Amino acid sequence: MTSPAAALAALRPRLPSPLTEVADDRFTRRGVRLLLKRDDLIHPELPGNKWRKLEPNLLAAAEAGRRTLLTFGGAYSNHLRATAAAGRLLGFRTIGVVRGEELAGRPLNPSLARCAADGMELRFIDRATYRRKAEPEVLAALVPEDCLVIPEGGSNAAAARGCTALGRELRGAAEVVAVACGTGGTLAGLAAGLAADQRAIGFPVLKGGFLGAEVERLQRAAFGGRRGNWRLEERFHCGGYARTSPELEEFSREFGELHDIGLERLYVAKALYGVTTLLREGAFAPGTSVAVVVTGAADYYSSSR
Numbered sequence: 001m002t003s004p005a006a007a008l009a010a011l012r013p014r015l016p017s018p019l020t021e022v023a024d025d026r027f028t029r030r031g032v033r034l035l036l037k038r039d040d041l042i043h044p045e046l047p048g049n050k051w052r053k054l055e056p057n058l059l060a061a062a063e064a065g066r067r068t069l070l071t072f073g074g075a076y077s078n079h080l081r082a083t084a085a086a087g088r089l090l091g092f093r094t095i096g097v098v099r100g101e102e103l104a105g106r107p108l109n110p111s112l113a114r115c116a117a118d119g120m121e122l123r124f125i126d127r128a129t130y131r132r133k134a135e136p137e138v139l140a141a142l143v144p145e146d147c148l149v150i151p152e153g154g155s156n157a158a159a160a161r162g163c164t165a166l167g168r169e170l171r172g173a174a175e176v177v178a179v180a181c182g183t184g185g186t187l188a189g190l191a192a193g194l195a196a197d198q199r200a201i202g203f204p205v206l207k208g209g210f211l212g213a214e215v216e217r218l219q220r221a222a223f224g225g226r227r228g229n230w231r232l233e234e235r236f237h238c239g240g241y242a243r244t245s246p247e248l249e250e251f252s253r254e255f256g257e258l259h260d261i262g263l264e265r266l267y268v269a270k271a272l273y274g275v276t277t278l279l280r281e282g283a284f285a286p287g288t289s290v291a292v293v294v295t296g297a298a299d300y301y302s303s304s305r
C-alpha cells in the first residue's frame, strides 16, 4: 500500500515554488526590487497556500487512520473546493459544511457544483449554528466517527507549521515578505519560517481588526508562542471580503497588462496593491527586496465565481 507521504508526492507539487523578479518602474525608480513567490504554480488543483495548509492535515488524517475530512466554508470558499479536490485525488471522503441553510434548496453555484462533482457531501446549516461551529455540541452533531475536522479556511496548528516551508524557501531572498490574509494561518507559518533579519507584512482582506489576535493564537498553538517579525497592514481590504474599489480594479488591470500576469482578485491583488502603496509612501529603503506571495491562481478562483 502506498504511504500517505508517497501519495502526496505522486501529485508532483512544484516545490520550492518559483521566485521571479518583476521589472516594474515604480519599484526600480526607488531602488527597490519586486519579487513574486509563485505559490500559485505549486499544483493546479491545490494551488498556493491550499497545498501548504492542507498537506500536513492530509498526512495527519492518513496517519491517524481517518478516512473522512470535514470542513467549513461559505458558498464561494476556495478552501472547500481545495479540500474536495484533495479528497478526490487522495481517496478521502469529504464533507463540506456550508454557511446558509437557505442555499439548500437552490441550484449549486459553480464553486459548490465543483465540490459536489469532486464527491464532497454538502451540508447546509443556518448562520447562527454556523457561528457556533467550534462548540463541542454543534460539532458532535456534525462529525462522523473516522473524521478529521479542519477549521474554516484550513487554518490550524498543522497548517501554520506547513506554511513555515514558505518562509524557509524565502530565506536570503528578500528583506520584506508580503502576503494577503484571510484566516491568518499562512502568515503565522510564513513569519515563523523566515530568518531573523526578515520581516513579514500581512494584508487582511476582511474588515474587523481581529486578525492580529488570531495569528498570535495560531502561532501559540503551532509553535508555543509568537514567532518571527510580522505585522498587519489593515488599510487594504478595499471594503471587505470580495469587495473591491475603483483604485484596486485599475491597479490590477494595469499590473496584469504590464507584466502579463492575471492577478487573483480577492487576495493577491490586495496584497500587491498594498505593497505598491507602501512603496509610494516611502516605506521601503532603496536596496530593499520585497517578495509578494502569490497565494492563489487567478483562473482557479475566477472559474468558480
Ligand SMILES: Cc1ncc(COP(=O)(O)O)c(C=O)c1O
Residues within 6 Å of the ligand: 048, 049, 078, 079, 153, 155, 180, 181, 182, 183, 184, 185, 186, 187, 264, 267, 268, 295, 296, 297
Ligand atoms: C488565494 C488566497 N490567498 C490568501 C488566503 C489567505 O490565507 P489565510 O486564510 O491563511 O490567511 C486565502 C485563503 O485561504 C486564499 O484563498
